[in-house]
Amino acid sequence: MGIQCLTTLIEEHYPSRTWRTITPRGELVLDGLSVSRTLSSSKKFDWVHGGQYGELRDHFIRFFSRLRDSGIDPIVIFDGVDYNQEKRETILRRMKKKVRNVFKGIINDERPSGSAFPIFTDVVFCETLKELRVKFIFADGDADRDTARIANHYNCPVVANDSDYFIFNLKAGYIPLDCLYWDQQPVEAKLYERDRFAYKFYFDHNLNLIYLIPAIMGNDFMDKVESPSLKRDIKATKRRAIKKGTQIKEIIKVDDDNFEDKLEILYYISIFNTVEDFQTHLSKIPLDDGHDTVSIIDEKYKDAKEMYDVDKISMADLVESKNLKKANGTLLPDIIRQQYRKGFIATSVMVVIVLNKYIVPVMIDNPHDYTAMRIGKHIRKCIYMILSPYLSESEVTETTITHYMEEPDDEMVSWTNVSHLNLPCIDDVIGLSEDKRIELLCEVMKTPLEVQAKLESKWKLVGVSLHYWSQHAHPDIHLIEALVLCFIRCSFNETVCPSNKVLDHRRDEKWLKALHTFAQWSCTYYDAFRLNNVLMNPLPFMSPALLFNGKLVMHYACTREFNVQKRKILESSNAKAFFDKLVSVCTCT
Incomplete structure (x- = not known):
């Protein structure tokens, strides 16, 4: 995330004068998505089976407990809706990568670089924060700016895994997550400070030069500048430096050539006294690439400065922010906005409300089957019908990416064939009794x-x-019992069943069928969770960390010893009675 290669350049090549070690105390602002995804990407979490959520929850609890034990008060800021759709291409590109990772991990049985996060990863993270009473908030759009602004309000560092924070004007600095040594007491960290970075690269005479880095190199919102003329001038600047006896590699220590072009860009920017000097120089070099490079960089520089040069904002003021609007252009009701800020309305629901669009999550699923998310289409149509007064069109665009597709597939999904249900609109739902909302959900x-x-x-x-899944996925009784037994093992036991203690099984057709069937349950529970949100949460939501262990349920589905293991787990009369009750839920019509 952020500016490609910048993290590696800074962490590997300039530790001596750019970093200092601190012992954080008091408020510490964390980028929610960065922390959730980085903690979840540890090699000990096997995502191939659909999610080891209990182990993830334990890891999250340990992380925040260590911070608090060290006198740190964490504040977590989550990404919101990409309401200007500036990151759409970046989001789709990452989803394509996830599809490739799923294929490699499941079919080729290899662990690809990067992870394919199971569908409830971020939900489990958020539910764990609620459980621990950690302060958190959902931002309007991309969380980076609001994270930086809140950190400036508290005058504390930001913790994240995003190179954008090297550029923000953070008062108290930035701590990359892998530089936060949280598994020790007291917690220590390597702190990056922009002023030291500016001094190292000779930008300290004019800090605005720093904004030329994302303007030229690009980030999640801006493409990098592709200009042969600019590249030639950068190379010419390097040759002049060498001729004068100044070696760039002496200024910037580097052991390999992989990042040399990025280093040359940094040196090139540093030779100018001001941004105006840079622009004047650029306007004088021959441009033969058919592009107005000067204007392009000038616009990108202005965008970068607006993005990274931030003020401060309190949590209370962010709660009251009204940047998000309905797709039809009108303001959101206060209750919807407040429920969203507190994590009681999923961001994926807000995306529909604000953009009239929905990107269907990529599942850990049999790549040879069509996405398991298809099972929840009826539920989603009903969600769209309830939200319809907020939308700008009579259909919602659902974007799907699967292994079979070279490009994302956009489908216009109408709710007309569920109109006979006469579901109330969202504004009317707010005034209904809890019993009536439960009735609507059922x-x-x-x-x-x-x-x-x-x-x-x-x-x-x-x-x-469970009932909806059993009626639409048509699992056989063995898979039903395997899933219910997994629920009981995860919810009745105080200790999480570690995945490394569970046998792996050969990935044959039986294994792939079970994976797809359990993915269908995950999709059903995910869409039911979103429907519950839209109906103002009449039913409590049970975290998947207390329900689902992908490797365990796949083991139950594939082992020949299932009946023996079932008898052992159900020795308690309470467990046996509850097992029978949940199985009967699946088999009743």
């Missing part, structure tokens, strides 16, 4: 009210999802 999920009525509160949404 109606959408095609589940008899008795199903949820016979389960205790925290299991109701799970039970409704």
